[in-house]
Amino acid sequence: TACSSKYVLSQMHPMWQGPLAVPGGDRQSPIDIVVRKSIFDSKLKPLVTKYDPHTCQQIWNNGYSFLVEYDDTTDKSTLQGGPLEDKFRLCQFHFHWGETNAWGSEHTVDKKLFPAELHLVHWNSDKYSLFEEAVMEDNGLAVIGVFLKVGKRHEGLQKLVDALPAIRHKDSVVEFNRFDPGCLLPTNTDDYWTYHGSLTTPPLTESVTWIIMKQHIEVSHDQLAVFRSLLFTSAEEDMQKSMVNNFRVQQPLRGRAVRSSFS
Ligand SMILES: NS(=O)(=O)c1nnc(N(Cc2cn(-c3ccccc3)nn2)Cc2cn([C@@H]3O[C@H](CO)[C@@H](O)[C@H](O)[C@H]3O)nn2)s1
Numbered sequence: 001t002a003c004s005s006k007y008v009l010s011q012m013h014p015m016w017q018g019p020l021a022v023p024g025g026d027r028q029s030p031i032d033i034v035v036r037k038s039i040f041d042s043k044l045k046p047l048v049t050k051y052d053p054h055t056c057q058q059i060w061n062n063g064y065s066f067l068v069e070y071d072d073t074t075d076k077s078t079l080q081g082g083p084l085e086d087k088f089r090l091c092q093f094h095f096h097w098g099e100t101n102a103w104g105s106e107h108t109v110d111k112k113l114f115p116a117e118l119h120l121v122h123w124n125s126d127k128y129s130l131f132e133e134a135v136m137e138d139n140g141l142a143v144i145g146v147f148l149k150v151g152k153r154h155e156g157l158q159k160l161v162d163a164l165p166a167i168r169h170k171d172s173v174v175e176f177n178r179f180d181p182g183c184l185l186p187t188n189t190d191d192y193w194t195y196h197g198s199l200t201t202p203p204l205t206e207s208v209t210w211i212i213m214k215q216h217i218e219v220s221h222d223q224l225a226v227f228r229s230l231l232f233t234s235a236e237e238d239m240q241k242s243m244v245n246n247f248r249v250q251q252p253l254r255g256r257a258v259r260s261s262f263s
């Protein structure tokens with residue numbers, strides 16, 4: 001019977017059927033970026049990222065995505081500049097993707113969907129001493145979003161892709177070191193959109209300065225297919241569900257301005 005064989009279903013994870021909008025939330029993410037309504041701000045500076053590959057610690061499947069976690073006990077891997085006043089520490093990066101290449105990103109540009117989106121999560125280490133503190137504050141977090149397109153193979157990503165079979169199930173972890181997240185940024189990091197929003201997974205706190213790169217990166221069809229071989233479910237569960245469509249539905253702009261660093 002179905003319950004005895006471990007067959008794989010690709011379906012919306014209950015989490016994403018969760019709160020469509022946080023009650024009273026007026027700066028929720030993700031959003032559609034309407035290019036012609038974005039406002040050029042000449043005061044926006046280039047991003048300054050200083051990532052130390054040695055602070056990379058582990059890669060794990062948290063049941064929503066897979067996270068590459070960094071040692072954020074010192075200012076070794078940081079982000080500053082751009083729209084930011086303070087220095088922010090990298091704590092992790094992860095991705096969101098679809099079950100096909102037709103969709104998967106959380107943000108869109110003039111409604112254009114991308115097959116996947118990378119998020120590099122940082123917290124304000126000038127003002128707070130722990131992620132848990134920063135995540136509750138207006139200016140606590142900064143997340144860089146990078147769109148992925150299907151094209152040529154991404155050599156830097158392959159090391160990460162090769163580690164995924166070891167973390168197929170929820171809560172599996174493997175040691176992962178010496179990975180430079182800078183290799184996942186596009187060549188041009190001067191052109192971006194920025195707006196004030198929220199985490200796109202619970203607790204959905206409205207503490208994120210979003211920095212969405214205008215330039216995408218390319219990964220191969222096969223590399224994305226390995227993302228889809230991950231499972232939402234743990235090894236013990238009977239019904240294995242493939243980890244796909246792990247993106248949140250888009251949220252109302254509520255009058256927020258989206259600024260661009262380029263005209
Ligand atoms: N789609 S996205 O908008 O970008 C993101 N969506 N969620 C993200 N994270 C998960 C998360 C955890 N918490 C949280 C809030 C209050 C108390 C405890 C945890 N909020 N968001 C970001 C994230 C943080 N972490 C790790 O959380 C630990 C505390 O649980 C902390 O000690 C580590 O330093 C840090 O790395 N993992 N993920 S991002």
Ligand SMILES: [Zn+2]
Pocket residue numbers: 094095096119200
């Ligand atoms: Zn994310």
